[in-house]
Amino acid sequence: MKQKVLIVNKFYYRRGGDCVCTLNLEELLKRQGHETAIFAMQYPENLPSRWDSYWPEEVDFSGGAGAKINALKRMLGLGDIKHKFASLLKDFQPDVVHLNNIHSYLSPVLALMAHKTGAKVVWTLHDYKLICPSYSCLNTNGKVCEKCFSSKLPVLTTKCMKGSLAASAVAWLEAVKWRRKVLEDNVDCFICPSEFMNAKMQQGGFNSDKLVTLCNFVAPEMIDAYRKCDASQERDEYYCYVGRLSEEKGVRTLLSTAAALPYKLKIAGNGPLSEELRAKYSACPNIEFLGRLNGDEVRELLSKARFSVIPSEWYENNPLSVIESLCAGTPVVGAAIGGIPELIKGCNGTIFTSGSSEALADAIKKQWQSAPDHAAIQLQAIESFSPQTHYSRLQTLYAR
8 A cells, every 4th residue: 555645845836946846746646646635834825725724824924023923933843833733643644744845934843743653754855944044055145155054153143044133043043943963863864856965965964874866857747748749849049048037046147148149038937136137138139028937838938949048056956947948858058056067968958157157158159059959858858857757766765
């Protein structure tokens, strides 16, 4: 009989990469015959779920004093989250509890509670929170920082959590409360979606025996849709960026570079820099802003592009934007940072120095002039990132 799996993530809708991965995981396990349950925070945009009566109330870190106190209690594992989760554990009786993004809006106390029941506890890491109190390994200047890998104190002096001493103090308190030893003792396996993250977790003091590298996969229905795409079809005369328009994604570097090149760039996505970038570049004839697209529209955009570009300037983990591009048979021009280089092997794209406009321009020119085998790129990607491949590895982790 297949294991009963309780999947945990702070949100339950398509909000970001962690949420997409959580929904993909749920669908994969259901298709493979597992009984699943979901635990998340109550939130207006959540998808309907038969399990939502077990979910703790929404907390708000930006509210008044009372709201902030409730949010702090949640972070420390106090309040309604404990009895809500205990009720679900008792009623569902999972064999496996698969944690995803649980800090702040939920709490690492869930790992301790799940471990006490005797369930296998698996935690997929979507960011660097366990070794960086501010999640991103970026300082207040937007530069890569690893100071907290050996000590959690620097966050108090650098104020790198939202540039706020108060927010940084809360992040420090959370890091001290849920220190490495506590988490290692209560989690059977931490899944790192990239070798890069695995190495950084070890650098941050985590035991390599508890770390396993298992990359993300594409949702079953998306794989089916990509299989129907003719990757060998003639490509349109543009390249594209699909993702969030924010500082760490390197979009400033991308657009300043693209504006000086003769090739058409299509931008899909929104974010905090949307208004600024549109105001600056909308008049540029070779840059087109498409806004946020749905899954079908993204797939069509990628399938017709000559290549996509991922210009990140932070430690990307195992970006779905790269994986989905390759599944469309579309090469990737990617920054040499984080887990991106693990996915790009020459025949399926070009790597460039992160943050360098000159290097990015050279990579775009090189890729534009290349003649990639789109069908071969697609075939290899679909095999590597298929749900079946992922599930086979996952079952080994659940059973060990």
